[in-house]
Amino acid sequence: MDNQIIGSSHGLAQTMEQVNIVAPSDLTALIRGETGSGKEVVARAIHEQSPRADKAFIRVNCGAISPDLIDSELFGHEKGSFTGAAGVKLGWFERADGGTLFLDEIGELSLAAQTRLLRVLQEGTLNRVGGEREINVNVRIIAATHRNLSDMVNEKLFREDLWYRVNVFPIYLPSLRERKQDISALANHFSERAAKKLGLPYIAPTSNQVTTLQAYHWPGNVRELQVVMERAAILGQGKQLDIESSLGPSFKMAVPSIPIENNNEENKLDKNVSIEPLEKTIVSSINNALKVTNGKISGEGGAASLLNINPNTLRSKMRKYQIEIKYFPGNSNLLS
Numbered sequence: 001m002d003n004q005i006i007g008s009s010h011g012l013a014q015t016m017e018q019v020n021i022v023a024p025s026d027l028t029a030l031i032r033g034e035t036g037s038g039k040e041v042v043a044r045a046i047h048e049q050s051p052r053a054d055k056a057f058i059r060v061n062c063g064a065i066s067p068d069l070i071d072s073e074l075f076g077h078e079k080g081s082f083t084g085a086a087g088v089k090l091g092w093f094e095r096a097d098g099g100t101l102f103l104d105e106i107g108e109l110s111l112a113a114q115t116r117l118l119r120v121l122q123e124g125t126l127n128r129v130g131g132e133r134e135i136n137v138n139v140r141i142i143a144a145t146h147r148n149l150s151d152m153v154n155e156k157l158f159r160e161d162l163w164y165r166v167n168v169f170p171i172y173l174p175s176l177r178e179r180k181q182d183i184s185a186l187a188n189h190f191s192e193r194a195a196k197k198l199g200l201p202y203i204a205p206t207s208n209q210v211t212t213l214q215a216y217h218w219p220g221n222v223r224e225l226q227v228v229m230e231r232a233a234i235l236g237q238g239k240q241l242d243i244e245s246s247l248g249p250s251f252k253m254a255v256p257s258i259p260i261e262n263n264n265e266e267n268k269l270d271k272n273v274s275i276e277p278l279e280k281t282i283v284s285s286i287n288n289a290l291k292v293t294n295g296k297i298s299g300e301g302g303a304a305s306l307l308n309i310n311p312n313t314l315r316s317k318m319r320k321y322q323i324e325i326k327y328f329p330g331n332s333n334l335l336s
């Protein structure tokens with residue numbers, strides 16, 4: 001993995017200062033930032049600058065755990081402890097022992113899972129499911145969320161005692177639109193990476209293109225910029241970066257502040273703006289992505305990744321809008 005953190009001396013300077021302060025300690029850090037803003041990148045940076053750097057860094061997506069399996073996920077299980085437990089399984093805490101456990105999207109944990117987590121954080125010991133022995137664990141916790149956990153505490157969706165445990169050293173990660181000064185360096189970085197990955201010559205974005213990128217509001221943050229740059233490289237076919245087409249409908253849709261009814265002469269709606277029905281824009285965006293990927297839906301370089309959505313969401317939209325995969329020859333990736 002490429003661990004370079006772009007913007008560490010500009011838009012992320014304050015964040016990185018906090019990283020440098022907290023890294024050498026064993027304090028629990030809570031990273032707050034929007035989806036795709038780089039929370040995992042920051043968590044890894046803390047781990048890599050910590051005395052635990054040569055031990056494991058385990059990332060768990062708290063939103064993806066089935067409530068039935070939470071005990072087994074957290075604490076592991078002994079062989080035969082329940083139907084289907086064919087062997088011993090180590091839980092998150094044992095796998096991260098001596099190192100760092102990164103609890104991504106901690107706000108998505110069910111209340112039952114929060115209670116289990118709190119217990120192991122308080123006691124520092126655990127029992128595997130079906131196990132008698134108490135096991136000591138030594139784990140540094142870094143948590144992340146895109147939610148406002150203190151609001152969740154007020155709404156009784158997040159346990160207050162767990163909140164105090166995880167909010168020991170809060171780190172705020174600004175969204176990409178709050179640090180537009182980093183867009184140029186990030187765009188360059190992702191353009192270089194895309195060129196390498198696709199076997200195309202590296203082309204730097206022009207200053208006009210950077211201005212265009214800076215005008216967009218980046219709801220998907222750095223991850224979205226990465227996808228846009230990769231798509232621009234593919235669409236430009238090694239001759240140019242086709243950023244306009246790559247931003248495409250999302251960029252046009254990102255100009256929401258046109259007043260619909262306004263009698264003020266200065267702010268009159270530009271009647272020449274072309275507005276298409278949203279469904280048409282969605283369909284053409286999906287079709288374009290499928291053309292570029294030859295009908296490949298999921299995985300690296302697939303249409304879902306170009307569109308920055310989950311492959312299942314793409315499949316369901318294709319069903320909804322009756323977009324047929326057979327129009328894209330050479331594809332082996334079936335619709336369902």
Ligand SMILES: Nc1ncnc2c1ncn2[C@@H]1O[C@H](COP(=O)(O)OP(=O)(O)OP(=O)(O)O)[C@@H](O)[C@H]1O
Nearest residue numbers: 004005006007034035036037038039040041222223
């Ligand atoms: N400052 C940065 N420099 C270089 N690459 C970055 C930076 N920030 C994010 N990235 C890249 O952007 C992508 C998204 O970052 P990351 O997964 O850390 O975001 P996240 O906030 O954890 O996302 P999510 O909310 O979905 O869990 C990754 O590919 C990451 O490598």
